[in-house]
Amino acid sequence: MKKKIILYVFVIAMALMFIEPMLFTLVSSLKGNKEIFSSPFSLPEVFRFENYVIAWQEANMSRYFLNSILISMATVIILAIVSSMASFTLSRFNFKVNKFLALFFLLGMMIPMHTVLVPVSYIIGALELKNNLVALVLLYVAFSLSFSILVLTRFMKGINASLEEAALMDGASYFQIYFKVILPMSVPAISTVSIFNFLGAWNNILFPLLFINDDRLKPIALGLLNFSGERGSEYGPLMAAIVITILVPLVVYLLFQEKIESGLAAGSVKE
Amino acid sequence: MKKKMLVVLMVLLATILTACGGSSDASDNADGKVKIRLLTRMAGTSSQAQIYKDIIKEFEAKHSDVVVVDESQGDESAFNNKLKTDLASGTLPNIFRVQGVANLNEYIESGLLMDMDPVLKDDPEWGQNFTEGALKYYQVPGHEGTYGIPMESGLIGVYYNEELLKKAGINEFPETWSELTAAVKKLKGIDVTPIALGAKATYMAGHLHNQIFYKWMGTEAAKKLGTRELKWTDSEVVKTLEYVEDLNKLDAFGKSAAGISDEIAVADFLEGKAAMIITGPWNIGKFTNPSETEYAEAIKLAKFPYFDEKPEFKDEDMQIISPYMVNGKLEGKEKEYTIELLKMLTSAEAAKRFAEEAQFLIPRSDIAIDNSKVSDLFLHNIELGATSTGIAVDVFDFDPLPSMQDRTRNSIVSILIGGKPKDAAKEIQDEIDKSK
Numbered sequence: 001m002k003k004k005i006i007l008y009v010f011v012i013a014m015a016l017m018f019i020e021p022m023l024f025t026l027v028s029s030l031k032g033n034k035e036i037f038s039s040p041f042s043l044p045e046v047f048r049f050e051n052y053v054i055a056w057q058e059a060n061m062s063r064y065f066l067n068s069i070l071i072s073m074a075t076v077i078i079l080a081i082v083s084s085m086a087s088f089t090l091s092r093f094n095f096k097v098n099k100f101l102a103l104f105f106l107l108g109m110m111i112p113m114h115t116v117l118v119p120v121s122y123i124i125g126a127l128e129l130k131n132n133l134v135a136l137v138l139l140y141v142a143f144s145l146s147f148s149i150l151v152l153t154r155f156m157k158g159i160n161a162s163l164e165e166a167a168l169m170d171g172a173s174y175f176q177i178y179f180k181v182i183l184p185m186s187v188p189a190i191s192t193v194s195i196f197n198f199l200g201a202w203n204n205i206l207f208p209l210l211f212i213n214d215d216r217l218k219p220i221a222l223g224l225l226n227f228s229g230e231r232g233s234e235y236g237p238l239m240a241a242i243v244i245t246i247l248v249p250l251v252v253y254l255l256f257q258e259k260i261e262s263g264l265a266a267g268s269v270k271e
Numbered sequence: 272m273k274k275k276m277l278v279v280l281m282v283l284l285a286t287i288l289t290a291c292g293g294s295s296d297a298s299d300n301a302d303g304k305v306k307i308r309l310l311t312r313m314a315g316t317s318s319q320a321q322i323y324k325d326i327i328k329e330f331e332a333k334h335s336d337v338v339v340v341d342e343s344q345g346d347e348s349a350f351n352n353k354l355k356t357d358l359a360s361g362t363l364p365n366i367f368r369v370q371g372v373a374n375l376n377e378y379i380e381s382g383l384l385m386d387m388d389p390v391l392k393d394d395p396e397w398g399q400n401f402t403e404g405a406l407k408y409y410q411v412p413g414h415e416g417t418y419g420i421p422m423e424s425g426l427i428g429v430y431y432n433e434e435l436l437k438k439a440g441i442n443e444f445p446e447t448w449s450e451l452t453a454a455v456k457k458l459k460g461i462d463v464t465p466i467a468l469g470a471k472a473t474y475m476a477g478h479l480h481n482q483i484f485y486k487w488m489g490t491e492a493a494k495k496l497g498t499r500e501l502k503w504t505d506s507e508v509v510k511t512l513e514y515v516e517d518l519n520k521l522d523a524f525g526k527s528a529a530g531i532s533d534e535i536a537v538a539d540f541l542e543g544k545a546a547m548i549i550t551g552p553w554n555i556g557k558f559t560n561p562s563e564t565e566y567a568e569a570i571k572l573a574k575f576p577y578f579d580e581k582p583e584f585k586d587e588d589m590q591i592i593s594p595y596m597v598n599g600k601l602e603g604k605e606k607e608y609t610i611e612l613l614k615m616l617t618s619a620e621a622a623k624r625f626a627e628e629a630q631f632l633i634p635r636s637d638i639a640i641d642n643s644k645v646s647d648l649f650l651h652n653i654e655l656g657a658t659s660t661g662i663a664v665d666v667f668d669f670d671p672l673p674s675m676q677d678r679t680r681n682s683i684v685s686i687l688i689g690g691k692p693k694d695a696a697k698e699i700q701d702e703i704d705k706s707k
Contacts, residue, residue, distance in 0.1 A: 033534075034538065034541070034563055037534050037535050037537075037538035038538050038541075038542055117352075117355075117356050118355075118356060118359040118360060121356040121357075121359070121360040121362075122359070122360040122361070124360075125360050125361070125362045205349075206352065209344075209349055209352060209353060210352065210353060210356050213308075213340055213342045214340075225314075225344060225345070225346050225349055226314070226315070226316075227315060227316060228314065228315050228344075228345040228346040228349070229314060229315025229316060229317045229320060229345040230312040230313070230314070230315065230317075230345045230347075231317075231551075231553040231554075232315075232317070232534065232553075233315060233316075233345070234315070234316045235534075237316075
């Protein structure tokens, strides 16, 4: 009983800790600059719902919103296809190069995005790929590939080989095995990586900052910068824009929460 | 079933990619037009950013064969990220901004900055009316020419709440350091934070030290630190850091100074929780707006107090000076248009608009400001700024080491949280020695 109480106190404390910034953002999104700084934790004196209108219309958030959805969806789909194929080969075959390839993919995770900014921006500049959303999506794909392959390979290694052997006996081709046996069984893991990939693409601000300057192509994260001035920002509309921005990932997470957690644990235990 | 799913997935992907691709094509609006890229700090929702955008629109309306791509970023780290990658990948914008002076050296040597002298001479009406001190700031030692056009200026002084000072029994704003320390003690007596300072934004601590440094050693000394004629560990320089410590020991900044942001410091001042704040003209709009503060009438401006033993540095002042730089590799029509846009952004007409509508000062001597359209505080800032005998922005502006901005500011903040001035000085000097 005592243990349970401690556990609950701990869990509630953690929940409060995590919800506090979100509540703060939500409350601040209805205030003006002065009120945010003079009484940061109180409820707004006047509810300024117009902050949302300013964020949505004046800062062009509606357009950015659509762009972000397009970019994130494309990233997720390409990654799901490419990484599941790579993982299938790495986990179900014993090619000599597999070990090297696995290591090679893993190495990608060791490279922080910031260290390669200069070469990447040089390439993007030289190939005239600025303001090109396909190039942006491919960049996201490249930087998320390692993690996706790592998780999917681990998961696929855990799938019982007898299923595959049975399919082989029935005359299935390798593509059929991938597509009809392994892929359906990997859905939990693919969902997990897809959620991460979606969040990664949705939240990334650095690449669009550097490579997208056409207002019509900007994603929502970049739109948040519209409220930052050199000396001071409009925090009310900014907070409103942040609420709009986190709404989608929040809904996505709440809807797929179970899948994320089960997917993360998957592959850690072998049957 | 699965096949259907696959087909649906593929169709979805294809649609998205075409949508992405399609919109990227639409953006490719160069079609033979001259493209002018801008990367300044004029962004956000402020009125000066609005005027800046208006002028760009005006320019575009004038020239149908030009596209202006404004990539300006208000946020400092976003701006730095963009500028750094642009520099490194050789895609420098047409008009941009580099903070500091000494670090312009390498840009000049690699031909990235245009010498503005011929342009200034070519159009005397525009070029000869910039204030001399501001233009001079971009004449880099070791290079002939002027490598930036000043687009913002103004005294960074002490804004004070006269009502609170009077309440504490201070009838005149302290002119000297000893008067300042006495005032701090009196203000503590009426339970007011004497000086609002949010050291979480390290620049505020840096600005405080700049003020002390220029009043103790003069603006020329900052240049000597840059050329290494002076060391941070020299006793006189350490002394400037000790004055920061002295104020901190008097509890001049309140207990939580190290943890609060610049915006909270400004809010404290506006609400009358703090009596003074060191800042520039960009906050005047707030200080004079009755809906922002009930002390709008009581807020006044003075220069930072000088040291009794150093009256010669009384008018050695910190001023903000920000530039536009022009890409040195431009040629032909692109160059011509870029210069025209630059002139439009910094003309006497633009300066008048910036001053009257945004209380934003371009350092020109030919601005016909309609005094009824601006606040007394703004006019007073201009008057006081004109009396400076020496002008400098940040002490580290003259340092060729780019890391000195963070190093000096962080070390000064360390004094505010109990560090020793000598250690802070050594920390800064070590950074310089290490780079040799």
